[in-house]
Amino acid sequence: MKQYYICYPEGKFKALTFSYDDGKKSDRRLVEIFDRYGMKGTFHLNGGLFPESESSRKDPERISGSEVATLYAGHEVACHTFTHPTIARCPLDKVTEEILEDRRALEALVPYPVQGFSYPNGSYTEEIKRLLPALGIEYGRIVGSSHNFSLPNDWYEWQATCHHNHDLLKHGEEFVGLAKQQYLHLMYVWGHSYEFDNDGNWDLIESFCRSTGNKTEIWYCTNIEFRRYLSAARRLVFSVSGETVLNPSNQPIWVTIDGEIKKLHTGLNKLA
Template identity: 55%
Template sequence: MPRVVVSFPEGKHKALTMSYDDGRNADKRLVEIFNKYGIKGSFHINGGLLGGEDRLTAEEAAALYLGHEVSAHTLTHPTIARCPKEQLVYEINEDRRVLEAVVGYPVRGMSYPNGSFNSGIKSMLPHLGIEYSRPVQTTGGFGMPDDWYEWKPTCHHNDKLLERAESFLQLHKRQYLYLMYVWGHSYEFDNDSNWDVIERFCAAVGGRDDIWYATNIEIVDYMNAFAGLKFSASRELVYNPSAQSVWLEVDGRIVEVGGGKQVSLIG
């Protein structure tokens, strides 16, 4: 029987995703840098604060984030672990509603405002249309998450970012999937006068053939598509009921399983 493991798209085994909060004006410069180097980000925005002081307007956000992901961050940025459930529901649903009117697609991700969450909040999110959420705690590593609702990033951009990038680029063992996940606030680059750090990081990791550049929700969707594959008991056949392709490594060969397709994994 074949030995089968999942790969990232096109057989890659490394992925990079970026995550930035609050929808501040400095996102304009950050997105320009991302686009220059082919890097994708997820931008977690408070819909009720659009157009406020140092905040993007709805029109600016709609244009700026094309090719990236707009994600929820609650409507007004409360510390949600201190809020009643009714307020939590309102803050998330209204944020999604406002942002979806801006970007024109379902908003399905989130980051926790002020890093505030608990197990009760996590258990509510699937019922509110949220499929992942990011806290502020970091791992320092490059592993895949085991809980999409507590998806801890690798590091904040002020935490040895260039050193971590060098380590990430050197990873080569194909028996693993490696994910580098960086988070922060774009206005911090103005506050700290260190835009050179993110520019140097993106120049180092961008435009590489061995890295999948993805938004947060693209990674969630891809791994869910893999989880939904239907294998025969012998693992000689696989059917993909989803709409997107999934890439598998089968006895060292890369095999694409197209959306809606059944594929033989033998020979």
């Protein structure tokens, strides 16, 4: 009997992604670092808090809405609610409004549906989690650190490997050194770019990206790319004989069969 394994694109078994909140001007420097080292990040923004918005809670340190499409090109723009309330305290209908209005505002700035989400102030409830799929949200990132490289068990309670101030370089070294391919691994880093200004430690993220970036064995992806790829991979349908496999998604999926890398295109694939 042959062994079949799902892989990341091009047969890789390690993936790296980032998640940064609030859309402050320090994102400009962070994006430049990511771009230099071939990284991809997800940036969670509040559509009602851009400096030129009509909201009374304007913050001049936030980037402007007119800058969003250009600054985050090649990365993911995702939701963080319209006005950044602590949503566990809000009525559910107002949580709905916060998320949908955030999506509406951000989708006016970027050319794709905005379906990622991070909980503002780390605040959520089981009721809110159950609400998110109906609002077009595909995942919800929580705060805290797992300190491991495992895949999420719950897309709406997705915990990162670490905040960048929590053993980032140590975890990066461990991640780069992973050699066993029996498992898929994910390193996920989160934080706020303005923390690098506050803490005076831009060298930390620069060092991390230098040591983990531009490596052919790592898949660099946004949060939504990771979510969609894994979801599509889990929908593959193999025949009992293993001679054919149906890929019902709209994107290619990679597998290995007895160690040989195979790219599965949309539709029916013949393997023998």
